Amino acid sequence: MNKNKEQLLNKRYKAEQRFRLYGLSAIFMALLFLTIFIFKIFSTGYSAFQKTWLVVPVTFDAELMMLDQNPSKEDLQDADYYDIALKSMADLDPKANEDQENELKRMVSYFFEKEIKNELLNDPNLIGKTKEVYLTASDDLDQVFKGNYPRDLPEDQRRVSDYQLKIFDQLVANGKVESKFNISFFTNADSREAELAGIASSFMGSIFSILVCLMIAFPVAVLAAIYLEEFAPKNRFTDFIEVNINNLAAVPSIVFGLLGLGVLLAIFQLPRSTPLVGGITLSLMTLPTIIIAARASLKAVPPSIREAALAMGASRMQTTMHHTVPLSMPGTLSGTIIGLAQALGETAPLILIGMVAFVNTIPGSPMDPAASLPVQIYIWAESAERGFVEKVSACIMVLLGFLIIMNLFAQIIRHKFEKKWS
Amino acid sequence: MYSDTFGAVPIFAGTFFIAFIAMCVAIPIGLMSGIYLAEYASTKVRQYAKPLIEILAGIPTVVYGFFAALTVGPFLKELGTSMGLEVSAESALAAGGVMGIMIIPFISSLSDDVITSVPQSLRDGSYAMGATKSETIKRVIFPAALPGIVGSILLGVSRAIGETMIVVMASGLAANLTLNPLESTSTITAQIVVILIGDQAFGDPKTQAAFALGMSLFLVTLCLNIVALRVVKKYREKYE
Amino acid sequence: MIKIKAKDVDVFYGKKQALFNISLDIEENQVTALIGPSGCGKSTFLRCLNRMNDVIDICSVKGEILINDFNINDKSCDVVRLREKIGMVFQKPNPFPKTLYENVSYGPTIHGMAQSKQEMDEIVETSLKKAALWEEVKDRLHEPGTGLSGGQQQRLCIARAISVRPEVILMDEPCSALDPIATAQIEELIDELKKEHTIIIVTHSMAQAARVSQNTGFFHLGQLIEHGSTDKIFKNPDNKKTQDYITGRFG
Numbered sequence: 081m082n083k084n085k086e087q088l089l090n091k092r093y094k095a096e097q098r099f100r101l102y103g104l105s106a107i108f109m110a111l112l113f114l115t116i117f118i119f120k121i122f123s124t125g126y127s128a129f130q131k132t133w134l135v136v137p138v139t140f141d142a143e144l145m146m147l148d149q150n151p152s153k154e155d156l157q158d159a160d161y162y163d164i165a166l167k168s169m170a171d172l173d174p175k176a177n178e179d180q181e182n183e184l185k186r187m188v189s190y191f192f193e194k195e196i197k198n199e200l201l202n203d204p205n206l207i208g209k210t211k212e213v214y215l216t217a218s219d220d221l222d223q224v225f226k227g228n229y230p231r232d233l234p235e236d237q238r239r240v241s242d243y244q245l246k247i248f249d250q251l252v253a254n255g256k257v258e259s260k261f262n263i264s265f266f267t268n269a270d271s272r273e274a275e276l277a278g279i280a281s282s283f284m285g286s287i288f289s290i291l292v293c294l295m296i297a298f299p300v301a302v303l304a305a306i307y308l309e310e311f312a313p314k315n316r317f318t319d320f321i322e323v324n325i326n327n328l329a330a331v332p333s334i335v336f337g338l339l340g341l342g343v344l345l346a347i348f349q350l351p352r353s354t355p356l357v358g359g360i361t362l363s364l365m366t367l368p369t370i371i372i373a374a375r376a377s378l379k380a381v382p383p384s385i386r387e388a389a390l391a392m393g394a395s396r397m398q399t400t401m402h403h404t405v406p407l408s409m410p411g412t413l414s415g416t417i418i419g420l421a422q423a424l425g426e427t428a429p430l431i432l433i434g435m436v437a438f439v440n441t442i443p444g445s446p447m448d449p450a451a452s453l454p455v456q457i458y459i460w461a462e463s464a465e466r467g468f469v470e471k472v473s474a475c476i477m478v479l480l481g482f483l484i485i486m487n488l489f490a491q492i493i494r495h496k497f498e499k500k501w502s
Numbered sequence: 503m504y505s506d507t508f509g510a511v512p513i514f515a516g517t518f519f520i521a522f523i524a525m526c527v528a529i530p531i532g533l534m535s536g537i538y539l540a541e542y543a544s545t546k547v548r549q550y551a552k553p554l555i556e557i558l559a560g561i562p563t564v565v566y567g568f569f570a571a572l573t574v575g576p577f578l579k580e581l582g583t584s585m586g587l588e589v590s591a592e593s594a595l596a597a598g599g600v601m602g603i604m605i606i607p608f609i610s611s612l613s614d615d616v617i618t619s620v621p622q623s624l625r626d627g628s629y630a631m632g633a634t635k636s637e638t639i640k641r642v643i644f645p646a647a648l649p650g651i652v653g654s655i656l657l658g659v660s661r662a663i664g665e666t667m668i669v670v671m672a673s674g675l676a677a678n679l680t681l682n683p684l685e686s687t688s689t690i691t692a693q694i695v696v697i698l699i700g701d702q703a704f705g706d707p708k709t710q711a712a713f714a715l716g717m718s719l720f721l722v723t724l725c726l727n728i729v730a731l732r733v734v735k736k737y738r739e740k741y742e
Numbered sequence: 743m744i745k746i747k748a749k750d751v752d753v754f755y756g757k758k759q760a761l762f763n764i765s766l767d768i769e770e771n772q773v774t775a776l777i778g779p780s781g782c783g784k785s786t787f788l789r790c791l792n793r794m795n796d797v798i799d800i801c802s803v804k805g806e807i808l809i810n811d812f813n814i815n816d817k818s819c820d821v822v823r824l825r826e827k828i829g830m831v832f833q834k835p836n837p838f839p840k841t842l843y844e845n846v847s848y849g850p851t852i853h854g855m856a857q858s859k860q861e862m863d864e865i866v867e868t869s870l871k872k873a874a875l876w877e878e879v880k881d882r883l884h885e886p887g888t889g890l891s892g893g894q895q896q897r898l899c900i901a902r903a904i905s906v907r908p909e910v911i912l913m914d915e916p917c918s919a920l921d922p923i924a925t926a927q928i929e930e931l932i933d934e935l936k937k938e939h940t941i942i943i944v945t946h947s948m949a950q951a952a953r954v955s956q957n958t959g960f961f962h963l964g965q966l967i968e969h970g971s972t973d974k975i976f977k978n979p980d981n982k983k984t985q986d987y988i989t990g991r992f993g
């Protein structure tokens with residue numbers, strides 16, 4: 081009997097340890113996923129902040145550019161740079177045949193002509209002289225230089241030929257390949273060419289969308305919250321609204337996209353693919369989040385404050401506007417920022433209203449077609465080119481950076497400014 | 503497309519199937535994390551682990567989609583090949599699994615809240631009977647918290663059903679009636695995106711089909727939410 | 743016979759000391775009442791006896807508590823077994839959100855006391871009978887325990903506590919949430935239970951202490967001011983503070 085008891089107790093303690101272990105491993109798994117995730121994004125993305133340049137000697141031959149003596153600024157603008165650009169690439173290997181010259185040309189971005197032009201526009205005295213110019217390497221060579229490209233694949237499965245690799249290795253050996261901080265990733269719009277693609281257009285798209293979203297959602301949500309919390313009678317109708325606000329917060333985001341498509345585009349004929357429509361769509365999604373936060377912080381203002389104001393002879397409107405609402409602002413603001421952060425990361429509704437179109441100009445207003453950061457991630461992720469993989473990760477890093485900053489900001493507002501009512 | 507062959511059945515089946523896979527990942531991990539955080543973790547561990555896990559809920563879903571498509575899908579394919587299994591690079595398992603990771607914090611946070619709100623007196627009563635911690639959790643706290651936990655799971659399911667980007671990026675876009683997690687299949691949300699991406703006329707029957715799918719998605723998730731919120735609310739009233 | 747012997751027990755909640763140097767002997771098969779003003783540490787002391795203070799992170803206990811001459815504060819003491827032997831009834835009835843039957847069979851199940859369903863039925867029945875609840879609930883054993891009245895719930899908790907046949911039962915103000923009739927029932931029950939169990943009861947009611955207990959200890963500000971037979975404490979206490987408290991001049 082006693083021995084039985086001993087055994088049972090042992091079994092119970094073993095079960096206790098097992099259970100504890102399950103719990104610990106669950107936490108561990110969740111954190112492991114997070115770590116793998118962040119590691120993966122950073123390890124593939126950090127290299128996108130570097131860009132590979134080929135340093136190529138360019139001879140600014142006036143004849144080849146079809147320039148007269150003493151050309152004016154306009155002449156320089158209109159000059160033909162293609163020939164000298166081609167020639168300087170071909171000169172990398174004097175023995176190259178025609179095919180090989182073509183391959184040499186493809187070692188740099190198609191933008192190389194413009195890069196050479198800019199060089200001359202900056203310094204017109206270069207005419208007739210030779211200068212080493214920085215040319216953007218093609219995205220494949222960029223990946224080769226960063227060590228992301230499998231060089232041991234058979235040649236016909238590679239987008240870089242053996243010949244290109246040979247010349248490239250020579251350039252590397254001569255110190256003519258350089259890696260520099262990739263400013264153009266932040267200043268360029270999207271492009272079909274990975275080496276030129278940047279996030280400027282989608283970034284502006286995101287900013288415009290979020291601003292539109294803020295300008296619509298914030299006032300509407302705050303007014304709705306004030307009405308519901310301070311003025312609305314408690315009846316079945318307001319109960320119904322209350323329940324539905326909570327339900328609205330859990331509606332899948334794609335449904336809001338359908339709403340935007342069906343109402344804003346089809347009925348109101350607003351311009352497709354624009355941050356204006358995107359922002360309105362996102363504001364529908366953000367509304368419940370802000371309303372819930374605003375109501376919670378209005379509720380947290382103790383009734384004694386309202387009573388004190390009312391006792392001083394303030395009207396209900398004055399009490400609300402002068403006392404209750406200002407006191408509830410920190411909570412409302414931090415809820416708003418969190419809602420905006422959610423909106424900033426939203427993709428599906430924006431795809432439906434057409435913000436997924438290819439945009440290679442930077443939008444100047446919410447009425448111009450644009451993408452947004454998460455949509456840019458989607459577009460690049462769907463692209464087959466190797467060069468885009470690191471761009472996606474880098475874009476994710478930028479997006480996550482913004483989300484972290486916004487959430488920290490919300491935390492700070494909450495902790496610094498929110499009064500503790502005890 | 504699908505409408506000529508099977509109607510909407512494969513799409514709905516695929517939606518629930520992927521949601522099921524997601525919940526198979528999210529429920530055990532989320533629930534056990536919630537229990538551990540509420541009952542075992544020291545204040546210090548809790549203080550750090552809880553917000554860290556909640557980061558998973560703040561990551562945009564397009565990022566999960568990229569992760570599923572670029573890392574998890576190929577990894578599973580390779581793993582399957584090494585075991586002699588045929589795994590699609592766009593398998594339901596990859597999409598569902600990653601979706602499950604995304605849902606972990608919803609379940610862990612809510613069940614943590616629910617478990618912490620079980621009154622201490624019940625714990626004391628059980629400990630005083632000589633129960634161990636896990637016995638107390640399994641036999642007293644869990645049944646007491648069950649309605650709230652069920653509510654949190656339903657909210658998780660509604661998330662899984664409405665999730666779009668992970669499926670669009672990591673699972674197939676063709677509807678496929680299958681119960682093999684290694685094959686690819688599609689969901690309501692993915693079909694909506696497939697149909698509506700790019701320009702299309704509003705009178706087009708396909709467009710209308712997409713809106714019909716959207717409507718049914720809305721109704722399904724709405725019902726789930728109403729039930730879930732009601733269950734959680736009932737539970738709160740019981741102990742507050 | 744002395745069942746429990748507390749020697750120089752100090753209890754701290756974090757840095758704050760809640761009990762100072764308590765030494766107290768508890769007689770077997772008798773009822774010992776602990777009285778004193780609110781916050782003086784009665785519950786704290788009671789919870790020392792089945793190591794329930796372990797549950798509170800910041801709480802630490804020093805000193806020796808011997809039960810059957812075994813120091814329960816020793817490292818080798820197994821709390822699960824200890825608590826099987828020392829039952830506890832709380833101030834607020836806390837039945838589990840399960841059926842009446844499951845409430846009572848909880849202890850015997852986890853401790854593996856019944857080999858068959860029949861045995862378990864028997865344990866449940868005798869425990870409920872001893873707790874004077876059987877007649878009222880025998881037809882609704884499979885309804886939730888939370889559906890009972892407060893007094894019934896408290897008796898259910900008593901049945902739950904005695905289901906594992908503990909040697910000692912600790913009661914922390916078991917009647918504070920009950921009306922006079924339910925209180926009378928429980929007091930009767932306590933009288934009955936002391937034949938088989940050693941009982942320690944915390945109470946705020948002088949009359950209750952006088953009615954049910956054979957021994958009384960008076961706590962004040964974390965100190966055990968005086969203890970002895972209930973008769974003596976109530977009729978002729980040594981200490982002025984005890985006198986004042988019992989006659990209702992403070993506390």
Ligand SMILES: Nc1ncnc2c1ncn2[C@@H]1O[C@H](COP(=O)(O)OP(=O)(O)OP(=O)(O)O)[C@@H](O)[C@H]1O
Binds near residue numbers: 779785786798
């Ligand atoms: N969990 C805890 N954390 C910190 N301090 C505590 C805790 N529990 C009790 N205390 C403190 O210990 C002291 C004794 O408390 P205890 O609950 O033992 O008093 P009591 O005599 O049972 O009072 P009452 O008659 O009101 O139940 C009090 O000063 C109290 O503030």
Ligand SMILES: [Mg+2]
Binds near residue numbers: 785914
């Ligand atoms: Mg007490």
